Amino acid sequence: MQPFSYMRAGTVDDALAALSQDARILAGGTTLYDLMKLGVEAPQRVVDIARLPLRDIRLEDNVLVLGAGVRMSAAAEHPDVGSSAPALSEALWRAASQQLRNMAALGGNLLQRTRCSYFRHGAPYACNKREPGSGCAAQDGLSRHHALLGGSEHCIAAYPGDFAVALAAFDAEVEITGPSGARLMPLVDLHREPGSEPQRDTNLRPTELITAIRVPLVRAARASTYHKIRDRESYAFALVSAAVGLEVEGSIVVDARVALGGVATRPWRSREAEQVLIGRSFSEGRAREAGIAAFSSARPTGHNAFKIELGARAVTDALMIASTRS
Ligand SMILES: Cc1cc2nc3c(=O)[nH]c(=O)nc-3n(C[C@H](O)[C@H](O)[C@H](O)COP(=O)(O)OP(=O)(O)OC[C@H]3O[C@@H](n4cnc5c(N)ncnc54)[C@H](O)[C@@H]3O)c2cc1C
Ligand code: SF4
Known part of the structure; x- marks a missing residue:
């Protein structure tokens, strides 16, 4: 060091x-x-x-505002978070360990970097994210934990976090401050797909600071859940995760939110899955159809094709849970 x-x-x-x-x-x-x-x-x-005084959690009209310095454990335990958007608190509870959640802040959590082993351990492995232009050892190497959505020939590293996936489902925004003042950015624009520049993880400028996260509390957020599948039941990153929310009137879905984790290069909002649900009657068969649609553009590599069926099932199960909360 x-x-x-x-x-x-x-x-x-x-x-x-x-x-x-x-x-x-x-x-x-x-x-x-x-x-x-x-x-x-x-x-x-x-x-x-x-x-810094960035540790507030408050409701502003119908928006949940979380300071970027709030500890993960404080947000997970906060009653306003659990009652207004259960997917958010479940994503936090299922992340890392209690000790880590007590230390780590929400802003840092959003900006964690990939867990790709080639990236973390470097030479002798090629890694474009670590050393631009050197290649990508994962393309022909071990890719069980890598992305099938949003990758490029230059990088297929999965975004590892849980909380940002839940935020992506609900149109959250990040408040950013920098030398030219404050701005708001949709959470789904914070993280970048690798394209030809995998070394750039986000659209945040190096001179900017995230100060808060804003989550509009739509009805689908109240009937939401975060489903996480991993190699062991605690203290592990997602192989596949699904953040979903539903608003159902009678039997008709009027709003549906689906975001995926563990399978994409950034927190991944699945409009394909949402379109299968919105305006149609809800059933287990429809939930399964949405799960399959979520992976319609997946491009698996040697070791991660199993995540397509696993992911479809995660989305289906999460939708069934959310439907009981709607
Ligand atoms: C063993 C282990 C298991 C884990 N398991 C999971 C898991 O299952 N799910 C999960 O989601 N995470 C998991 N994590 C990751 C963990 O949640 C993150 O390390 C943590 O959330 C990072 O937060 P931090 O406050 O410590 O960030 P820091 O390490 O302090 O910062 C991280 C990055 O964010 C930048 N940064 C921090 N705050 C701001 C800000 N306000 N504005 C601009 N830039 C900022 C820093 O410059 C740095 O680049 C795990 C970590 C470990 C070590
Ligand atoms: S997947 Fe991305 S982070 Fe991993 S080795 Fe390839 S370039 Fe590096």
């Missing part, structure tokens, strides 16, 4: 000033320090934002 200097920001302006001098944000440090130890990241300066 290379030496680096550490400063603690007392205000958002302090943090922005440090960012303008090439510092990296440090929230809980559970990703950043990990990647620094592996030599993937080597910032010369870090600016700790743990003491």
Whole structure:
């Protein structure tokens, strides 16, 4: 690990000033320090934002506002989160471990990097995300945990987080502040597909800070769930996950939300699955049809084709649970 200097920001302006001098944000440090130890990241300066006043959770009209500095455990346990959007608290409860959730902040959680082993461990493996132009060892290597949606010939690394998947289902936005002021960005635009530049994970500028997350509380968010399938029941990343929400009137679906995790290069909203459901009567058969539609454009590699059926089943099961909450 290379030496680096550490400063603690007392205000958002302090943090922005440090960012303008090439510092990296440090929230809980559970990703950043990990990647620094592996030599993937080597910032010369870090600016700790743990003491900034970004730890509020509040309801503003019909929008749930979560400060970027809120700890994952605090958001998971908060009654307003659980009652207004159960998929969000379930995604947080099913992520990492209690110790990690106590340390890690929501902003840091959104910006965690892929768990692709070739990326994390580097040489002798080629990795375009780690070293642009070097190749992608996963294309012909072990790809069980890799993406079948949103990949390119340059990178198929899966986005590993849970919370952002649940946010993607409900049109969440991130509040961002930077040298030219504040802006809002749809959560689905925060993360990038790799294309020919896998080294760029997000559309956030290096001088910007996420300050909050805003979630419109539509009725489908109240009747929502997050279903996560992994190799072991706790403390593991998703092989496949599905965040879904339903609004049903009589037997007709008037709103449906479906987002996928563990199978795509970014949090993946599945409009194909939603279109199968909206305006039609709900049944287990329809839920299954939606699950299959969610993977209609999947492009599997050598070891991950099993995720198509697993994912279709995850979506189906999640929709059946959500239908009981609608
Ligand atoms: C063993 C293990 C298992 C895990 N399992 C899961 C899991 O199942 N599901 C899951 O979702 N996650 C999992 N994680 C990941 C974990 O949730 C993340 O490490 C954590 O959420 C990162 O948050 P942090 O506050 O520690 O971020 P940090 O490490 O402090 O920061 C992460 C990145 O975000 C940037 N950053 C942080 N805050 C901001 C901000 N406000 N604005 C701009 N940039 C910012 C930092 O500069 C850095 O690049 C696991 C981690 C480990 C180590
Ligand atoms: S999948 Fe992406 S992160 Fe993994 S080795 Fe290939 S380029 Fe690197």
